[in-house]
Amino acid sequence: xxxxxxxxxxxxxxxxxxxxxxxxxxxxxxxxxxxxxxxxxxxxxxxxxxxxxxxxxxxxxxxxxxxxxxxxxxxxxxxxxxxxxxxxxxxxxxxxxxxxxxxxxxxxxxxxxxxxxxxxxxxxxxxxxxxxxxxxxxxxxxxxxxxxxxxxxxxxxxxxxxxxxxxxxxxxxxxxxxxxxxxxxxxxxxxxxxxxxxxxxxxxxxxxxxxxxxxxxxxxxxxxxxxxxxxxxxxxxxxxxxxxxxxxxxxxxxxxxxxxxxxxxxxxxxxxxxxxxxxxxxxxxxxxxxxxxxxxxxxxxxx
Amino acid sequence: xxxxxxxxxxxxxxxxxxxxxxxxxxxxxxxxxxxxxxxxxxxxxxxxxxxxxxxxxxxxxxxxxxxxxxxxxxxxxxxxxxxxxxxxxxxxxxxxxxxxxxxxxxxxxxxxxxxxxxxxxxxxxxxxxxxxxxxxxxxxxxxxxxxxxxxxxxxxxxxxxxxxxxxxxxxxxxxxxxxxxxxxxxxxxxxxxxxxxxxxxxxxxxxxxxxxxxxxxxxxxxxxxxxxxxxxxxxxxxxxxxxxxxxxxxxxxxxxxxxxxxxxxxxxxxxxxxxxxxxxxxxxxxxxxxxxxxxxxxxxxxxxxxxxxxxxxxxxxxxxxxxxxxxxxxxxxxxxxxxxxxxxxxxxxxxxxxxxxxxxxxxxxxxxxxxxxxxxxxxx
Numbered sequence: 001x002x003x004x005x006x007x008x009x010x011x012x013x014x015x016x017x018x019x020x021x022x023x024x025x026x027x028x029x030x031x032x033x034x035x036x037x038x039x040x041x042x043x044x045x046x047x048x049x050x051x052x053x054x055x056x057x058x059x060x061x062x063x064x065x066x067x068x069x070x071x072x073x074x075x076x077x078x079x080x081x082x083x084x085x086x087x088x089x090x091x092x093x094x095x096x097x098x099x100x101x102x103x104x105x106x107x108x109x110x111x112x113x114x115x116x117x118x119x120x121x122x123x124x125x126x127x128x129x130x131x132x133x134x135x136x137x138x139x140x141x142x143x144x145x146x147x148x149x150x151x152x153x154x155x156x157x158x159x160x161x162x163x164x165x166x167x168x169x170x171x172x173x174x175x176x177x178x179x180x181x182x183x184x185x186x187x188x189x190x191x192x193x194x195x196x197x198x199x200x201x202x203x204x205x206x207x208x209x210x211x212x213x214x215x216x217x218x219x220x221x222x223x224x225x226x227x228x229x230x231x232x233x234x235x236x237x238x239x240x241x242x243x244x245x246x247x248x249x250x251x252x253x254x255x256x257x258x259x260x261x262x263x264x265x266x267x268x269x270x271x272x273x274x275x276x277x278x279x280x281x282x283x284x285x286x287x288x289x290x291x292x293x294x295x296x297x298x299x300x301x302x303x
Numbered sequence: 304x305x306x307x308x309x310x311x312x313x314x315x316x317x318x319x320x321x322x323x324x325x326x327x328x329x330x331x332x333x334x335x336x337x338x339x340x341x342x343x344x345x346x347x348x349x350x351x352x353x354x355x356x357x358x359x360x361x362x363x364x365x366x367x368x369x370x371x372x373x374x375x376x377x378x379x380x381x382x383x384x385x386x387x388x389x390x391x392x393x394x395x396x397x398x399x400x401x402x403x404x405x406x407x408x409x410x411x412x413x414x415x416x417x418x419x420x421x422x423x424x425x426x427x428x429x430x431x432x433x434x435x436x437x438x439x440x441x442x443x444x445x446x447x448x449x450x451x452x453x454x455x456x457x458x459x460x461x462x463x464x465x466x467x468x469x470x471x472x473x474x475x476x477x478x479x480x481x482x483x484x485x486x487x488x489x490x491x492x493x494x495x496x497x498x499x500x501x502x503x504x505x506x507x508x509x510x511x512x513x514x515x516x517x518x519x520x521x522x523x524x525x526x527x528x529x530x531x532x533x534x535x536x537x538x539x540x541x542x543x544x545x546x547x548x549x550x551x552x553x554x555x556x557x558x559x560x561x562x563x564x565x566x567x568x569x570x571x572x573x574x575x576x577x578x579x580x581x582x583x584x585x586x587x588x589x590x591x592x593x594x595x596x597x598x599x600x601x602x603x604x605x606x607x608x609x610x611x612x613x614x615x616x617x618x619x620x621x622x623x624x625x626x627x628x629x630x631x632x633x634x635x636x637x638x639x640x641x642x643x644x645x646x647x648x649x650x651x652x653x654x655x656x657x658x659x660x661x662x663x664x665x666x667x668x669x670x671x672x673x674x675x676x677x678x679x680x681x682x683x
Contacts (some may be wrong), residue, residue: 003523006548010515119343126343126383127351128536130567139547148547221512221540223568225345231510266507266516273478273506275516 002144007263013151015259016158017220020213021236022243022251023165024206030246031182031202034100037107038087039210040233041114042080044226046211047218048124049076054132069134076215077208084207085200093196118226131222154216161209162252178202242283244296253294333376334631336621337396339407339417344384345510346534348562349409349610353431354379356614357406359601370625378402382413393417397424403631404429406617409610411435411482418445425633427640429621431613432581434558435485439659446640446659448616448648449581455557456489458665458681459579464499467553469527473502475517475541477533479509486532486557502526509534514541518548529554535562539569546572553577561609566673573670581609582650583666583677594649616648
């Protein structure tokens with residue numbers, strides 16, 4: 001029994017990270033109907049931003065202070081929001097009226113450009129860097145179960161951000177504009193919605209989410225390198241599709257499900273070898289039954 | 304995405320190779336020696352170390368007047384720690400640069416990829432540190448200047464039952480790595496043969512960041528120790544997560560652990576754990592002392608690790624063989640390398656056996672107070 005409960009805790013901790021990354025994918029997809037493959041690289045840049053400014057913030061706010069950590073998240077999110085908007089302005093906006101495939105290939109190009117530029121020794125370098133411990137880590141013991149305070153933090157942040165995103169999209173003026181752009185760009189433009197600004201904002205928001213996910217991922221596995229985003233990025237993309245791409249709660253559900261599947265498959269002798277095959281195999285089965293994803297409905301409002 | 308990136312990269316490098324004119328150079332006034340190493344990517348510190356060792360050897364040889372009256376010219380290719388790249392790198396070194404021999408790689412998976420190409424072209428290849436037994440079985444042109452994992456696995460099995468007094472050992476293997484799989488297999492064979500019990504056996508993919516699923520399963524199996532034949536980056540993260548889950552049993556592994564990164568990433572989580580490796584800086588031979596001195600002088604006071612020592616030895620063994628053969632003609636050079644006997648290398652005395660493997664001692668290192676500390680030596 002303990003074994004199952006501990007694995008559920010481990011799976012939730014991992015799934016929460018996937019969920020947070022998937023939120024970013026799904027936000028951008030919801031508005032633009034296109035997968036921003038550079039999302040996983042923005043995540044990496046978020047972790048590196050935190051890596052470089054953490055010593056400065058530590059000097060300012062003291063060692064492992066909660067306030068300092070919050071400040072670090074905000075700065076990294078702001079930096080990555082700017083990077084995200086810059087990528088959109090330079091690479092995607094000029095292709096706004098071209099076929100979706102063109103933008104998709106460009107996104108892959110941007111992703112490769114960031115990854116391989118960052119690997120240059122004069123930029124970030126390819127060797128893994130030790131990520132600093134931002135917060136004192138505690139282990140919460142419940143009988144035989146051990147819960148890491150980091151996992152609790154990740155889960156908490158994911159739930160809060162999911163609620164915040166839902167609020168932004170459903171209850172604010174800019175959210176209404178985002179939904180309008182998502183529904184029909186041309187019509188929104190005719191109604192006076194500043195489409196370019198809305199899309200830019202969406203990218204900024206998605207990239208800020210990526211930065212936060214990147215830092216949480218680096219706290220969990222404190223070894224960061226320029227390709228660190230590739231693997232979780234792929235999983236999160238799958239999680240977003242599984243939950244129903246464009247659907248915010250779906251992204252979280254998909255991420256958590258994938259985290260649980262991977263953790264359980266990883267813990268069974270003889271099956272741990274096929275951990276990814278099992279996790280992804282089950283996803284294929286789910287998508288065969290529900291092609292629009294778990295919470296996705298075809299042709300209703302997205303985002 | 305990953306495989307797609309990979310596909311793009313492979314396609315791009317393939318086009319590059321095609322567009323290059325083949326300028327195979329004949330007998331010039333230098334001896335061209337090829338090297339491939341993981342200078343970037345996940346195992347960059349391994350490749351950088353072995354490359355620096357090799358470079359130091361070539362510079363020393365050239366400063367002393369070269370070999371058989373010619374200077375050595377080292378041509379280095381980076382394989383980016385990626386599957387598929389070693390084949391490109393070695394292909395380029397042989398067909399375009401026309402090297403007389405190849406030095407590399409540290410990781411067995413990548414050596415195994417390059418070995419058939421060297422064998423087919425009859426270009427001798429000397430691996431500094433690939434320990435998987437099958438590497439030198441690829442053909443009679445493939446050598447190594449380190450021990451293999453049949454020996455290392457046996458030594459680790461004795462260590463588990465002798466020093467650690469472990470009755471039951473869990474095994475956690477990197478399924479992406481031929482080195483890890485080979486070492487795990489050899490360890491299990493020896494450990495069970497000597498009466499030990501192998502507990503739960505689990506796998507991970509090199510580059511994974513979450514290992515709690517596997518570690519929780521290991522914890523519920525309650526072994527006396529964990530055998531972890533992996534590379535330093537994964538090992539550091541696994542030790543951190545083991546500590547988080549309250550697994551307070553010894554974790555031990557092989558030579559893939561040895562890198563400063565293990566200490567900087569793993570910090571207090573790797574404290575007290577053990578690994579086996581090729582040599583220790585404080586083992587006390589004059590060759591080792593001279594090497595460390597020269598290396599520190601050349602690379603800004605950096606302390607060499609085992610990969611640097613073996614990179615150095617691989618080049619020195621090759622140079623010694625060229626001298627004895629007095630030619631760089633491939634068949635003669637091959638026979639000369641195969642005849643290497645009692646060569647005083649920096650890592651220890653190197654004698655190549657009939658399987659083209661070096662017969663050498665192995666040392667155990669414990670991580671104590673955040674440092675690699677010499678523990679014991681095991682002789683073959």
